[in-house]
Structures are given as structure tokens and as C-alpha cells.
Amino acid sequence: MTARPLLRRLKGLGGVSRFVGAGLLDQVVIAAANSANTLLGGIVLPPARFGELALALAVGYFAMYLNRAIVGDVLLALASRYDGEPRIRLARNGLTTALCSGLVTTVVFVLIWAFWPYSGDLDLDELIWLAPFMVPIMLHDTARCDYLADRRPNKALGIDLVWAGAQAVLVVVMIATHSSSPGGFLAVWGLGGTAGALVYLTRERRLPWAGSPRAWLSETRHLSSWFTVTAIVAQVQVLAISVVVAGRLSKIELGQLRFVQTVQLSPIQNLITAITSLLVPRASRHAAAAAAPGPEGAEAAVALRRQTRMLAIAFAVLGSLMVLIVWPVVSFVLVHTHKFAGAAPLALPIALQGAVYLLQVPFTAAMRGMHRARMLFVQYVVFAVVSIGGLTTGASWGGLHGAAWGLLTGSTAGLICMVVLYVYALKWVGPPAGAAATVAPAAPKPSGAPV
Incomplete structure (x- = not known):
């Protein structure tokens, strides 16, 4: 190989490395912004008050990830195939759809605050602190996906640094003035998202009301409809975990579960989202x-x-190493804390759950890239049903520890289902792997190919 082609190849590898590095760092930053509330809230707030924060955040994440399914996930899977005006049009219409989604969510949160009973273990009055910020949170999340679909993770990293930086300053002020509260943590999270969204709108000169939600839904319904119902199932499953644990066990045990998940499982989930x-x-x-x-x-x-x-x-190797290293470390740390010593047995099932999620990543990405949205919905229904069933049975049998093993059962069932559906979907992707060198024109797609 001559010097010039070698230099070009090395330059290309350097570009790929910068692309992947920016994408991973971006997810680290946004993960820190999202996880800081749970981690610091668990440390600073009393157990019952932390349970209120965890429940309100679960509802807030439900709304944000539902919007991501309608807009963000579709941008990643569809807009990434285009360049120029078609991609810009999709981003513009998606941004306005996110605006509408945020406005609807704000109204819903206000209604919940006004009419939900303020008693028992399922108080949702803290949601009023999130209501003013749901529009900018939706816009920021859509902006990240727009940058990632356009293969500009460095730009996504920029607005996420703005979010995390603004939030960090406000959290320090809140803690320094001894004014920490569930509502305060929720408000500073929303203010960080507002700062990031404003930077995106200013930098890209975008007006969030300039697009057409009707055009978005019309052009993307083959993906957005299935991604949306899948996200509904996914977020109902996440929300159901909070409701079942808080209702069947207690808010304190919900706080313990969420704290261990934040410390041990959230970094894995954030890595999964980035990859x-x-x-x-x-x-x-x-x-x-x-x-x-x-x-x-x-x-x-x-x-x-x-x-x-x-x-x-x-990812199979990475997941195995994670279980062998992270599980004993987290268990040791929890045992030597006063507030969360009772949650130490959760370390093993949650570590195994993270390994299962890691192994599923390549199959999920391939299915989304192939636009097999209906199959993804089927997989998530299986995962959700087995998870909630395992959670309920485990909680009745072994309390919080049994509930964690029940969730692991659901994750394992979801992985098995995903692999089976991926193998089936490959029937409609080009010729068989061994025939690539001899195939001339590709065979026509079967009329019964799945969506």
C-alpha cells in the first residue's frame, strides 16, 4: 500500500473515532443531567420525599420518551437516509410535532395536579413543577435526535453540555441554600432542558411552530404509529413498576429500587441509548x-x-465483565451505607438485567434500521407482560428482592423474543449471506414482507 492511500485510510479511521467518541460523550453528558436528580435526591432528601421525586420523574420520563417515539426515533431511522431538503423538512415538521406534544403534556400534568388525590403512596402533586418545562424538554430531545440523524453528534454534545451545565449550577445553588425539595430537583432539570433547547433554536434558526404535525404524521405513519404504541407499552411498563412497587410495597422501597437502578442500571441504559x-x-x-x-x-x-x-x-463479553466487576462493588458499597443497606441484594439481579440489555443492542438497532416497527412492538409486548407478571409475583413471594428477579425474567424473555424476530426479519434483507458474491439482480421483495 502506498503512503497516500494509507494516509487517507488513517484519516477516515480518525473521523470515525471522533464521530463515535462525540456520540458516546454526548450520551454521558445527557445521562448525567437525567441521573443527577435521582442520585442527589436519594442522598439529600428523606426516604419518603425521595420516593415522591422518583414517582414524578417516572411520569416525566414517560412523557418525554413517548415524544421520542413519535418524533426522535423516527428521525434516527428515517431522516438518516436522506440529505439536504428532505431531511430538513422532516426535522422541521418533527420539531413542531414535539411542540404540540409538549403542550398537551403540560395540560395533562396540570389536570393531574388539580384533581389527583393528595394522599397515600401515589401522590403526584409534585408534577406541577414539571408542567412549565415539558415543551422545552420535548424540543431539546428532538433537537438531539435531529443532530444524531444528520451524523453531527458533536452538535448534540454541545446542547447537552448547556443542559448539564445550567442544571449543575442551579443544583449547587439549591443545595448550598438548604432549599432542596422534590419540586426543586424537578424544576432545575426542566430549566436545564430549556437552556439547551434555546441554544439549538438560536443556532439552527428554527421556529418550533414553522412545521406541520399533519405532514409529519402523514409522511412517517408507517414508523411513528408502531414506534408510538411500542413506546406506550414501554413507558407503561416503566410506570407500572413504580406503581406496583409503591402500592404493593412502599414509597421507601420504590426509592431503594430506583436508587440502585440509577447507580447500576442507568449507566448501562445510557450507553445503550448512545450506541x-x-x-x-x-x-x-x-x-x-x-x-x-x-x-x-x-x-x-x-x-x-x-x-x-x-x-x-x-456486547456479550462486555456484559459478562460488567456482572463480574460491578455487582460485587455495588453490593459492597450498599452494605456499608445506612440508608440503602437493605437494597444490597438487588445488585446481582440488576447487574444481570444490564447484561441482558447490552446483548440485545445489536438486534434492536438492526430491527430499527430495517424498519421492522411492528416486530419491535411484538417484542416489547412480550417483554412488558413477562416483566410486570414477574414483578408482581416476585414482590408477593420475596418482597423487593423477589421483584428484582421478576424484572430480570422479563428482560430475558424480551431478549429471546428479539433474537427470534431478528432472524425471521433477515429473510427480507437482500440475498442469503453466502450468495453475496454470485447474485446479480436482487430478488423481488415478497408481497407478505413484514413492516
Whole structure:
């Protein structure tokens, strides 16, 4: 190899490294912004008050991730296939759809605050602190996905640094003035999102009301409808965990579960979100190219299979190492704390759950890239049903410890279902892997191919 091609290749690898590094760092920053409330709230607030914060955040995340399914996930899977005006149009219409989503959520939160009974273990009056900030939170989340779909993770990192920085300053002020409260943690989270959204709108010169939600839903309904119902199932499952634990056990035990999940599982979930956000656009381009006839289509189909296979091996190794290292460390630390010593037995099942989630990443990214939204919905229904059933049974049998093992059962069932559906979906992606070198025109797509 001559010097010039070698330099070009090294330059290309450097660009890929910067792209991946910016994407991972971006997720670290936004994860810190989202997790700081739970971590600091668990340390600063009394157990019962921390349970109120955890429940309000669960509802807030429910709304944010529902909007991500309607807008953000579709941008990653669909807009990443286009350049220029088509991509800009999708981003503009998606931003206005997020605006409408935030306004509806604000009204709902105000109604919950006004009419939900303020008694028992399911108080939701703290949601009023989130109501004013749901619009900018939705806009910021959509802005991140717009940048990631356009393969500009460095820009997403920029607005997330604004969010995290503003939130950090406000949290320090709140703690220094001894004014910490569930409402205060919720408000500073929302103010951080507001700062990040304003930077995006100013930098890109976007007006959030300039697009058309009707055009968005019309153009993306083949994905957004299934992504939305999948997100509803996913977030209902997350919210149901909080409700079941708080109702069947107590707010204190809900706080213990959420604290251990935040310390041990949230970093894994944030890594998964970062990797998925980087893999889905790439998988989507491979899947689109695989539909082309000739050697190019066959090569793209093989590339998609190879990417999934190699990543599955890598994440299996990473998950195993995580269980062997993180589980004993977290368990040791929890045992030697006063407030969360009773939660130490949760470390093992939650570590195993994180390993299962890691192993599922390559298959999820490939399915999203192939636009198999209906299959993703089926997988999540299986996961949610088994998880809630396992949680309820485990809580009745072994309290909070049994509930954690029940959640692990649901995660394992979800992984098995995802792998089976992925193997089935490969039937409609190019020629068989072994025929890539000899196939001429690609075979027509079967009329019964799944969505």
C-alpha cells in the first residue's frame, strides 16, 4: 500500500473515532443531567420525599420518551437516509410535532395536579413543577435526535453540555441554600432542558411552530404509529413498576429500587441509548442499500448481518465483565451505607438485567434500521407482560428482592423474543449471506414482507 492511500485510510479511521467518541460523550453528558436528580435526591432528601421525586420523574420520563417515539426515533431511522431538503423538512415538521406534544403534556400534568388525590403512596402533586418545562424538554430531545440523524453528534454534545451545565449550577445553588425539595430537583432539570433547547433554536434558526404535525404524521405513519404504541407499552411498563412497587410495597422501597437502578442500571441504559443512536442510522442506510439490485445490494445486506453478529459477540463479553466487576462493588458499597443497606441484594439481579440489555443492542438497532416497527412492538409486548407478571409475583413471594428477579425474567424473555424476530426479519434483507458474491439482480421483495 502506498503512503497516500494509507494516509487517507488513517484519516477516515480518525473521523470515525471522533464521530463515535462525540456520540458516546454526548450520551454521558445527557445521562448525567437525567441521573443527577435521582442520585442527589436519594442522598439529600428523606426516604419518603425521595420516593415522591422518583414517582414524578417516572411520569416525566414517560412523557418525554413517548415524544421520542413519535418524533426522535423516527428521525434516527428515517431522516438518516436522506440529505439536504428532505431531511430538513422532516426535522422541521418533527420539531413542531414535539411542540404540540409538549403542550398537551403540560395540560395533562396540570389536570393531574388539580384533581389527583393528595394522599397515600401515589401522590403526584409534585408534577406541577414539571408542567412549565415539558415543551422545552420535548424540543431539546428532538433537537438531539435531529443532530444524531444528520451524523453531527458533536452538535448534540454541545446542547447537552448547556443542559448539564445550567442544571449543575442551579443544583449547587439549591443545595448550598438548604432549599432542596422534590419540586426543586424537578424544576432545575426542566430549566436545564430549556437552556439547551434555546441554544439549538438560536443556532439552527428554527421556529418550533414553522412545521406541520399533519405532514409529519402523514409522511412517517408507517414508523411513528408502531414506534408510538411500542413506546406506550414501554413507558407503561416503566410506570407500572413504580406503581406496583409503591402500592404493593412502599414509597421507601420504590426509592431503594430506583436508587440502585440509577447507580447500576442507568449507566448501562445510557450507553445503550448512545450506541443505538449511532448504530440505527448506519443500519438504516445498509438496509436501504440492500434493496438495490446487483452486488451493491448484496454487499449492504452482508454488512448489516456482519455488524449485528460482531456487535453481539462484543456486547456479550462486555456484559459478562460488567456482572463480574460491578455487582460485587455495588453490593459492597450498599452494605456499608445506612440508608440503602437493605437494597444490597438487588445488585446481582440488576447487574444481570444490564447484561441482558447490552446483548440485545445489536438486534434492536438492526430491527430499527430495517424498519421492522411492528416486530419491535411484538417484542416489547412480550417483554412488558413477562416483566410486570414477574414483578408482581416476585414482590408477593420475596418482597423487593423477589421483584428484582421478576424484572430480570422479563428482560430475558424480551431478549429471546428479539433474537427470534431478528432472524425471521433477515429473510427480507437482500440475498442469503453466502450468495453475496454470485447474485446479480436482487430478488423481488415478497408481497407478505413484514413492516
